[in-house]
Amino acid sequence: MSPRRPIRPIAAARVLLAAAAALASVADGFVLATGPDSVFRRGSSFVRSAPLRAGADAAAAYPNLSPRSFGDIHYASCPTSGRIYRTIFVLGGPGAGKGTQCGKITEHYPGGGSYVCHLSVGDLLRAARASGGEDAELIERTIVAGKIVPVEVSLGLLKKAMDAVCDEAASPPIFLVDGFPRNDDNLDGWEAIMGPSSALVATLVYDCPAHELERRILERAKTSGRSDDNIASLRQRFATFEADTSPVVGRLEDERRCPVLRVDAGRSAADVWDVTRAEMDG
Helix, strand or coil, X not given: CCCCCCCCCCCHHHHHHHHHHHCCCCCEECCCCCCCCCCCECCECCCCCCXXXXXCCHHHHCCCCEEEEECXXXXXXXXXXXXXEEEEEEXXXXXXXXXXXXHHHHHXXXXXXXXXXEEXXXXXXXXXXXXXXCCHHHHHHHHHCCCCCCHHXXXXXXXXXXXXXXXXXXXXXXXXXXXXXXXXXXXXXXXXXXXXXXXXXXXXXXXXXXXXXXXXXXXXXXXXXCCCCCHHHHHHHHHHHHHHXXXXXXXXXHCCXXXXXXXXXXXXXXXXXHHHHHHHHX
Protein backbone atom coordinates (compact mmCIF):
# COMPACT_ATOMS: atom_id res chain seq x y z
CA MET A 1 0.00 0.00 0.00
CA SER A 2 1.14 3.59 -0.62
CA PRO A 3 2.59 5.44 2.40
CA ARG A 4 0.20 7.47 4.46
CA ARG A 5 0.32 11.22 4.44
CA PRO A 6 0.66 13.13 7.72
CA ILE A 7 -2.69 13.45 9.48
CA ARG A 8 -3.83 16.60 11.18
CA PRO A 9 -5.90 16.04 14.34
CA ILE A 10 -9.42 17.19 13.56
CA ALA A 11 -12.54 17.30 15.70
CA ALA A 12 -14.90 15.73 13.20
CA ALA A 13 -17.88 16.01 15.49
CA ARG A 14 -17.49 19.75 15.10
CA VAL A 15 -17.53 19.20 11.36
CA LEU A 16 -20.86 17.46 11.71
CA LEU A 17 -22.11 20.17 14.05
CA ALA A 18 -21.12 22.80 11.51
CA ALA A 19 -23.22 20.98 8.95
CA ALA A 20 -26.04 20.69 11.49
CA ALA A 21 -25.97 24.44 11.95
CA ALA A 22 -26.62 24.89 8.27
CA LEU A 23 -29.53 22.46 8.52
CA ALA A 24 -31.38 24.97 10.71
CA SER A 25 -32.82 26.46 7.54
CA VAL A 26 -33.02 25.06 4.04
CA ALA A 27 -32.43 28.64 2.91
CA ASP A 28 -29.00 28.89 4.55
CA GLY A 29 -25.93 28.46 2.43
CA PHE A 30 -22.72 27.04 3.92
CA VAL A 31 -20.18 28.27 5.69
CA LEU A 32 -16.81 29.92 6.00
CA ALA A 33 -13.81 29.34 8.20
CA THR A 34 -12.94 32.06 10.65
CA GLY A 35 -9.19 31.67 10.13
CA PRO A 36 -7.37 33.72 7.49
CA ASP A 37 -5.66 30.69 5.95
CA SER A 38 -8.77 28.47 5.75
CA VAL A 39 -6.80 25.49 7.09
CA PHE A 40 -8.83 22.75 8.77
CA ARG A 41 -7.93 22.63 12.39
CA ARG A 42 -9.38 21.90 15.79
CA GLY A 43 -11.81 24.64 16.71
CA SER A 44 -12.71 25.82 13.22
CA SER A 45 -14.01 24.16 10.09
CA PHE A 46 -14.31 25.28 6.50
CA VAL A 47 -16.74 23.64 4.13
CA ARG A 48 -16.19 24.81 0.59
CA SER A 49 -19.22 26.11 -1.26
CA ALA A 50 -18.75 27.34 -4.79
CA PRO A 51 -20.57 30.69 -4.51
CA LEU A 52 -18.49 31.73 -1.48
CA ARG A 53 -14.84 32.56 -0.93
CA ALA A 54 -13.00 31.63 2.25
CA GLY A 55 -10.87 33.89 4.37
CA ALA A 56 -10.94 36.66 6.92
CA ASP A 57 -12.26 39.16 4.37
CA ALA A 58 -15.28 37.01 3.47
CA ALA A 59 -17.81 39.20 5.28
CA ALA A 60 -16.53 42.29 3.51
CA ALA A 61 -16.55 40.54 0.15
CA TYR A 62 -20.08 39.25 0.71
CA PRO A 63 -22.12 41.85 2.60
CA ASN A 64 -25.19 39.58 2.77
CA LEU A 65 -23.34 37.10 5.02
CA SER A 66 -24.56 36.80 8.60
CA PRO A 67 -22.02 35.81 11.28
CA ARG A 68 -23.29 32.91 13.37
CA SER A 69 -22.00 30.40 15.86
CA PHE A 70 -22.91 26.86 16.80
CA GLY A 71 -21.08 25.64 19.87
CA ASP A 72 -17.42 26.35 19.16
CA ILE A 73 -17.98 26.73 15.42
CA HIS A 74 -18.06 30.26 14.01
CA TYR A 75 -19.33 30.63 10.51
CA ALA A 76 -21.10 32.90 8.08
CA SER A 77 -24.42 32.09 6.46
CA CYS A 78 -25.59 33.22 3.06
CA PRO A 79 -29.22 33.04 1.91
CA THR A 80 -29.87 30.78 -1.06
CA SER A 81 -33.01 29.37 -2.61
CA GLY A 82 -31.34 26.25 -4.01
CA ARG A 83 -30.78 22.77 -2.60
CA ILE A 84 -27.43 22.09 -0.94
CA TYR A 85 -26.04 18.54 -0.70
CA ARG A 86 -23.99 18.28 2.50
CA THR A 87 -21.71 15.30 1.98
CA ILE A 88 -19.12 13.12 3.69
CA PHE A 89 -17.17 10.89 1.32
CA VAL A 90 -16.40 7.42 2.75
CA LEU A 91 -13.51 5.60 1.07
CA GLY A 92 -11.56 2.39 1.60
CA GLY A 93 -10.56 -0.77 -0.19
CA PRO A 94 -13.03 -3.60 -0.91
CA GLY A 95 -13.90 -5.24 2.41
CA ALA A 96 -12.61 -2.36 4.53
CA GLY A 97 -15.96 -2.15 6.35
CA LYS A 98 -17.25 1.13 4.92
CA GLY A 99 -20.87 0.04 4.94
CA THR A 100 -20.67 -1.37 8.47
CA GLN A 101 -19.20 1.85 9.85
CA CYS A 102 -21.66 4.03 7.93
CA GLY A 103 -24.47 2.06 9.55
CA LYS A 104 -23.02 2.71 12.98
CA ILE A 105 -22.64 6.42 12.24
CA THR A 106 -26.28 6.74 11.22
CA GLU A 107 -27.32 4.97 14.42
CA HIS A 108 -25.01 6.96 16.70
CA TYR A 109 -25.53 10.56 15.64
CA PRO A 110 -28.66 12.64 16.40
CA GLY A 111 -31.77 11.77 14.44
CA GLY A 112 -30.43 8.46 13.17
CA GLY A 113 -31.05 7.83 9.51
CA SER A 114 -33.20 10.95 9.10
CA TYR A 115 -30.24 13.19 9.97
CA VAL A 116 -27.41 11.22 8.38
CA CYS A 117 -28.25 9.30 5.20
CA HIS A 118 -25.96 6.49 4.00
CA LEU A 119 -25.82 5.93 0.25
CA SER A 120 -23.56 3.17 -1.09
CA VAL A 121 -22.63 3.81 -4.71
CA GLY A 122 -21.81 0.11 -5.06
CA ASP A 123 -25.32 -0.81 -3.90
CA LEU A 124 -26.84 1.73 -6.30
CA LEU A 125 -24.86 0.22 -9.17
CA ARG A 126 -25.84 -3.33 -8.25
CA ALA A 127 -29.50 -2.31 -8.02
CA ALA A 128 -29.30 -0.68 -11.45
CA ARG A 129 -27.68 -3.82 -12.84
CA ALA A 130 -30.38 -6.02 -11.34
CA SER A 131 -33.12 -3.84 -12.82
CA GLY A 132 -31.90 -4.69 -16.32
CA GLY A 133 -31.71 -1.10 -17.50
CA GLU A 134 -29.67 0.21 -20.41
CA ASP A 135 -26.48 0.32 -18.34
CA ALA A 136 -26.90 -3.09 -16.69
CA GLU A 137 -24.48 -4.95 -18.96
CA LEU A 138 -21.85 -2.20 -18.71
CA ILE A 139 -22.12 -2.17 -14.91
CA GLU A 140 -21.81 -5.96 -14.65
CA ARG A 141 -18.84 -6.15 -16.99
CA THR A 142 -17.04 -3.31 -15.20
CA ILE A 143 -17.69 -4.56 -11.67
CA VAL A 144 -16.58 -8.13 -12.39
CA ALA A 145 -13.40 -6.80 -14.01
CA GLY A 146 -12.65 -4.82 -10.86
CA LYS A 147 -12.72 -1.56 -12.80
CA ILE A 148 -14.48 1.75 -12.15
CA VAL A 149 -17.90 2.38 -13.70
CA PRO A 150 -17.96 5.57 -15.85
CA VAL A 151 -18.77 8.65 -13.79
CA GLU A 152 -21.81 9.60 -15.85
CA VAL A 153 -23.42 6.33 -14.75
CA SER A 154 -22.37 6.24 -11.08
CA LEU A 155 -22.88 9.95 -10.42
CA GLY A 156 -26.18 9.93 -12.26
CA LEU A 157 -27.47 7.18 -9.96
CA LEU A 158 -26.04 8.93 -6.89
CA LYS A 159 -27.62 12.30 -7.65
CA LYS A 160 -30.95 10.67 -8.39
CA ALA A 161 -30.85 8.89 -5.00
CA MET A 162 -29.82 12.07 -3.17
CA ASP A 163 -32.64 14.02 -4.79
CA ALA A 164 -35.14 11.33 -3.82
CA VAL A 165 -34.02 11.54 -0.19
CA CYS A 166 -34.15 15.35 -0.18
CA ASP A 167 -37.63 15.31 -1.72
CA GLU A 168 -38.90 13.22 1.20
CA ALA A 169 -36.83 14.65 4.06
CA ALA A 170 -38.21 17.27 6.42
CA SER A 171 -34.76 18.90 6.37
CA PRO A 172 -31.75 18.12 4.15
CA PRO A 173 -29.59 15.36 5.67
CA ILE A 174 -25.86 14.92 5.75
CA PHE A 175 -25.07 12.26 3.14
CA LEU A 176 -22.51 9.54 3.82
CA VAL A 177 -21.47 8.72 0.25
CA ASP A 178 -19.84 5.30 0.43
CA GLY A 179 -17.42 4.33 -2.35
CA PHE A 180 -17.18 7.64 -4.18
CA PRO A 181 -15.13 9.33 -5.61
CA ARG A 182 -12.99 6.43 -6.77
CA ASN A 183 -10.76 8.29 -9.22
CA ASP A 184 -9.97 11.78 -10.50
CA ASP A 185 -12.69 11.50 -13.12
CA ASN A 186 -15.23 10.86 -10.35
CA LEU A 187 -14.05 13.89 -8.38
CA ASP A 188 -14.00 16.12 -11.46
CA GLY A 189 -17.49 14.93 -12.35
CA TRP A 190 -18.71 15.64 -8.82
CA GLU A 191 -17.39 19.19 -9.02
CA ALA A 192 -18.89 19.76 -12.47
CA ILE A 193 -22.33 18.36 -11.64
CA MET A 194 -22.69 18.83 -7.89
CA GLY A 195 -20.09 21.47 -7.05
CA PRO A 196 -22.27 24.60 -7.17
CA SER A 197 -24.83 23.02 -4.85
CA SER A 198 -22.65 20.79 -2.66
CA ALA A 199 -20.81 21.29 0.62
CA LEU A 200 -18.13 18.69 1.22
CA VAL A 201 -18.07 18.30 5.00
CA ALA A 202 -15.33 15.65 5.40
CA THR A 203 -13.80 12.48 3.97
CA LEU A 204 -13.49 9.29 6.02
CA VAL A 205 -10.79 6.88 4.81
CA TYR A 206 -10.66 3.30 6.10
CA ASP A 207 -7.12 1.92 5.70
CA CYS A 208 -6.79 -1.88 5.78
CA PRO A 209 -3.96 -4.24 4.71
CA ALA A 210 -4.48 -6.18 1.50
CA HIS A 211 -4.20 -9.59 3.22
CA GLU A 212 -7.01 -8.68 5.64
CA LEU A 213 -9.22 -7.35 2.84
CA GLU A 214 -8.68 -10.62 0.98
CA ARG A 215 -9.60 -12.68 4.05
CA ARG A 216 -12.78 -10.70 4.61
CA ILE A 217 -13.93 -10.81 1.00
CA LEU A 218 -13.41 -14.55 0.71
CA GLU A 219 -15.39 -15.03 3.91
CA ARG A 220 -18.14 -12.75 2.64
CA ALA A 221 -18.21 -14.61 -0.69
CA LYS A 222 -19.63 -17.67 1.07
CA THR A 223 -22.98 -15.93 1.51
CA SER A 224 -23.01 -12.65 -0.46
CA GLY A 225 -23.88 -13.95 -3.91
CA ARG A 226 -21.95 -11.02 -5.40
CA SER A 227 -20.31 -11.70 -8.75
CA ASP A 228 -17.28 -9.60 -7.77
CA ASP A 229 -16.62 -11.46 -4.50
CA ASN A 230 -13.90 -13.71 -5.86
CA ILE A 231 -10.14 -13.68 -5.61
CA ALA A 232 -9.46 -12.48 -9.17
CA SER A 233 -11.92 -9.58 -8.97
CA LEU A 234 -10.75 -8.71 -5.47
CA ARG A 235 -7.10 -8.39 -6.46
CA GLN A 236 -8.01 -6.26 -9.46
CA ARG A 237 -10.30 -4.09 -7.31
CA PHE A 238 -7.54 -3.60 -4.77
CA ALA A 239 -5.06 -2.69 -7.53
CA THR A 240 -7.59 -0.22 -8.89
CA PHE A 241 -8.06 1.28 -5.44
CA GLU A 242 -4.32 1.74 -4.98
CA ALA A 243 -3.80 3.16 -8.47
CA ASP A 244 -6.88 5.39 -8.72
CA THR A 245 -8.55 6.02 -5.36
CA SER A 246 -5.53 6.59 -3.12
CA PRO A 247 -4.38 9.52 -5.29
CA VAL A 248 -7.85 11.08 -4.95
CA VAL A 249 -7.48 10.99 -1.17
CA GLY A 250 -4.11 12.70 -1.56
CA ARG A 251 -5.71 15.31 -3.79
CA LEU A 252 -8.40 16.05 -1.21
CA GLU A 253 -5.68 16.43 1.43
CA ASP A 254 -3.31 18.50 -0.69
CA GLU A 255 -5.99 20.88 -1.93
CA ARG A 256 -7.55 21.14 1.54
CA ARG A 257 -11.01 20.57 0.16
CA CYS A 258 -12.23 19.10 3.45
CA PRO A 259 -10.96 17.38 6.62
CA VAL A 260 -9.63 13.92 5.77
CA LEU A 261 -9.96 11.48 8.68
CA ARG A 262 -8.04 8.21 8.43
CA VAL A 263 -9.07 5.15 10.42
CA ASP A 264 -7.11 1.91 10.83
CA ALA A 265 -9.68 -0.62 9.61
CA GLY A 266 -7.55 -3.73 10.09
CA ARG A 267 -9.18 -4.60 13.42
CA SER A 268 -12.58 -5.94 14.46
CA ALA A 269 -15.68 -3.99 13.50
CA ALA A 270 -16.21 -3.01 17.14
CA ASP A 271 -12.64 -1.75 17.50
CA VAL A 272 -12.86 0.14 14.20
CA TRP A 273 -16.08 1.77 15.40
CA ASP A 274 -14.36 2.86 18.60
CA VAL A 275 -11.65 4.57 16.53
CA THR A 276 -14.21 6.04 14.12
CA ARG A 277 -16.22 7.48 16.97
CA ALA A 278 -13.09 8.88 18.61
CA GLU A 279 -12.13 10.58 15.34
CA MET A 280 -15.66 11.89 14.87
CA ASP A 281 -15.94 13.20 18.40
CA GLY A 282 -12.47 14.72 18.50
